[in-house]
Amino acid sequence: MRLKIAVLAGDGIGPEVTHQATNILCAVAELGGHEFTFVEGLIGGIAITETGSPLPTATLDAALECDAVLLGAVGDNKFNALPPDKRPEAGLLQIRQALGGFANLRPSIAYTALSESSPLRPEVTKDVDILFVRELLGGLYFGAPRWWDRESNEAINTMRYTRDEVVRVARVAFELASNRRQKVTSVDKANVLEVSQLWRATVTEVAKEYPSVTLEHQLVDSMAMHIMNIPRNFDVVLTENLFGDILSDEAGVITGSLGMLPSATIGGAVNLYEPVHGSAPDIAGTGKANPLGAILTAAMVLRHSANLEQDARAVEAAVNKVLDAGYRTADIARGQQPGQTPVSTQEMGKLVHQAL
Amino acid sequence: MRLKIAVLAGDGIGPEVTHQATNILCAVAELGGHEFTFVEGLIGGIAITETGSPLPTATLDAALECDAVLLGAVGDNKFNALPPDKRPEAGLLQIRQALGGFANLRPSIAYTALSESSPLRPEVTKDVDILFVRELLGGLYFGAPRWWDRESNEAINTMRYTRDEVVRVARVAFELASNRRQKVTSVDKANVLEVSQLWRATVTEVAKEYPSVTLEHQLVDSMAMHIMNIPRNFDVVLTENLFGDILSDEAGVITGSLGMLPSATIGGAVNLYEPVHGSAPDIAGTGKANPLGAILTAAMVLRHSANLEQDARAVEAAVNKVLDAGYRTADIARGQQPGQTPVSTQEMGKLVHQAL
Ligand SMILES: CC(C)[C@H](C(=O)O)[C@@H](O)C(=O)O
Ligand SMILES: CC(C)[C@H](C(=O)O)[C@@H](O)C(=O)O
Numbered sequence: 001m002r003l004k005i006a007v008l009a010g011d012g013i014g015p016e017v018t019h020q021a022t023n024i025l026c027a028v029a030e031l032g033g034h035e036f037t038f039v040e041g042l043i044g045g046i047a048i049t050e051t052g053s054p055l056p057t058a059t060l061d062a063a064l065e066c067d068a069v070l071l072g073a074v075g076d077n078k079f080n081a082l083p084p085d086k087r088p089e090a091g092l093l094q095i096r097q098a099l100g101g102f103a104n105l106r107p108s109i110a111y112t113a114l115s116e117s118s119p120l121r122p123e124v125t126k127d128v129d130i131l132f133v134r135e136l137l138g139g140l141y142f143g144a145p146r147w148w149d150r151e152s153n154e155a156i157n158t159m160r161y162t163r164d165e166v167v168r169v170a171r172v173a174f175e176l177a178s179n180r181r182q183k184v185t186s187v188d189k190a191n192v193l194e195v196s197q198l199w200r201a202t203v204t205e206v207a208k209e210y211p212s213v214t215l216e217h218q219l220v221d222s223m224a225m226h227i228m229n230i231p232r233n234f235d236v237v238l239t240e241n242l243f244g245d246i247l248s249d250e251a252g253v254i255t256g257s258l259g260m261l262p263s264a265t266i267g268g269a270v271n272l273y274e275p276v277h278g279s280a281p282d283i284a285g286t287g288k289a290n291p292l293g294a295i296l297t298a299a300m301v302l303r304h305s306a307n308l309e310q311d312a313r314a315v316e317a318a319v320n321k322v323l324d325a326g327y328r329t330a331d332i333a334r335g336q337q338p339g340q341t342p343v344s345t346q347e348m349g350k351l352v353h354q355a356l
Numbered sequence: 357m358r359l360k361i362a363v364l365a366g367d368g369i370g371p372e373v374t375h376q377a378t379n380i381l382c383a384v385a386e387l388g389g390h391e392f393t394f395v396e397g398l399i400g401g402i403a404i405t406e407t408g409s410p411l412p413t414a415t416l417d418a419a420l421e422c423d424a425v426l427l428g429a430v431g432d433n434k435f436n437a438l439p440p441d442k443r444p445e446a447g448l449l450q451i452r453q454a455l456g457g458f459a460n461l462r463p464s465i466a467y468t469a470l471s472e473s474s475p476l477r478p479e480v481t482k483d484v485d486i487l488f489v490r491e492l493l494g495g496l497y498f499g500a501p502r503w504w505d506r507e508s509n510e511a512i513n514t515m516r517y518t519r520d521e522v523v524r525v526a527r528v529a530f531e532l533a534s535n536r537r538q539k540v541t542s543v544d545k546a547n548v549l550e551v552s553q554l555w556r557a558t559v560t561e562v563a564k565e566y567p568s569v570t571l572e573h574q575l576v577d578s579m580a581m582h583i584m585n586i587p588r589n590f591d592v593v594l595t596e597n598l599f600g601d602i603l604s605d606e607a608g609v610i611t612g613s614l615g616m617l618p619s620a621t622i623g624g625a626v627n628l629y630e631p632v633h634g635s636a637p638d639i640a641g642t643g644k645a646n647p648l649g650a651i652l653t654a655a656m657v658l659r660h661s662a663n664l665e666q667d668a669r670a671v672e673a674a675v676n677k678v679l680d681a682g683y684r685t686a687d688i689a690r691g692q693q694p695g696q697t698p699v700s701t702q703e704m705g706k707l708v709h710q711a712l
Pocket of ligand 1: 074075089092245276547548577
């Protein structure tokens, strides 16, 4: 198996966690006799600083020639005053759009070993295994017109969806649910927004193609509550772009830390893999960052781009083993108990490597 | 003290919880020698059924002549197939707009007696006292253009804010924080949305008028997580319309049930009071509804429209006393323990009345 991976480490803790993820990929390649090659590229704040653009053409060209793109994190407070299209995040939005992946998969899993890390009671998080399917190329993120007019002191963004955009991401959700617990929960605000009414009608229609999968609709406000009260009720959660952004971060609470959450974006020319967490500039370089989100993202590369399901599971099992053995980065050390060992970013990476 | 209150009970559990709230207001009037008069009006699904409109002119005219409007809940599944402007919720949005209140205050408080009702650990919710200030007349709820074109299969909503709209609601938040713990957390998505950039810049400017109050900015996705992880960190949370809808429902988890949450909308011609919960058609008429959200909303009427702060506190104390004595409606009976007594909507109302 050969795989060419563009590695865009980005800002803040991006480089340090991505380094641990590529280490794991190298280990898998060695164990399995695969050939993974890595091509590095600039994105985000570091790209602005070095080239003036948050997504240099060189990066995009390289990415489009790879089989997968592994991204670290983007975002740097030093660009906070700039308009959205000049910020590090613009690089992320541009590469998402250019690669074309519209279905962003974000698993939210409760690890038994981390049940003390969550602010939720263990009996609430027990056995939770949710897969968010977040639409990634539509809605307020990309809708036009969009502007902030400093003369009239007015600003506008546009939430826009077409039926086709909803159909394609809904199909991904139903396909995934078919191989899981046969349930899709679609989230919208259909009691207020026309866009949500189109969303709900379209998802209802797509559901007919999958008679064995149950579809339920939830309003986004209720869902923000249900997902904390009864997370076990959910299997695949299908959302538009912004709702998915909010709810999948919220669901990080189930696992115990955003630092644990991976994501994969599929459906386009090249799949894009990124941990859910941000660039966390405050802890960059301190060894406090949790590399498990990035490592679990690497497992998703194996699953969705290399078709190495067994290896993906092996990486996930190694992560579980290290957690069971009590090793904890700072973010998952809440309610630390005897038998737990605090470790740095690098140590955590090494431990997973050894457990493989 | 004289007060004329329009009572719009609405759909589902609206009438039964509102009835308990007006009972309490009558009790307060009697005890204090005040004269509260109530004018009933139709709104929502029941108004559509009886008059064809979700907000009949008669209701609006009556409401505008009152000192306060007390609303129950609107929403009925039987209208689910209709477009937003023909649904029960349209009546709610229309009356919000007509009354002109732009600052929706939603307290989220952890009651010690209910610490077992929350999915969050008691040590996380302990002493939490957050006040959401949700902008209620702008953003995606009211922005134009908005449409769902069934020919082109495309739909659009517009998120729009002007500087003035942000200034006025921000001032309310800072004023309130001045009398609380001196902290405002403003929520936006300024790394992606132009509207959020206007929001953030404006709030930052308004903050200068209140040098003793600390302002912090949070992105809506991070906030959805922080509010579960470290709710004690927040005092006043200032948000645009949709973000406030989502986050304030999510924060219901802190109290243990949406059924406990009151709200008041101020700043317009007539203040509007509504519990945060919806019409819950599935439990309407079964005696399962929690009237405490409506009763605590009545306390907000006393505070913000009658200037009866002492009486407002007395009602809140009575609610606390009943909870401390172990009385529970179904929604707050999670983890029921010895010493707790399940009660109906009506019994709960009576208990609060007696405790007054
Ligand atoms: C950094 C930001 C643009 C991004 C998003 O909102 O999509 C992030 O929050 C995420 O969830 O991947
Ligand atoms: C019923 C609905 C229109 C309303 C809203 O979204 O504002 C409700 O969810 C609320 O929070 O008051």
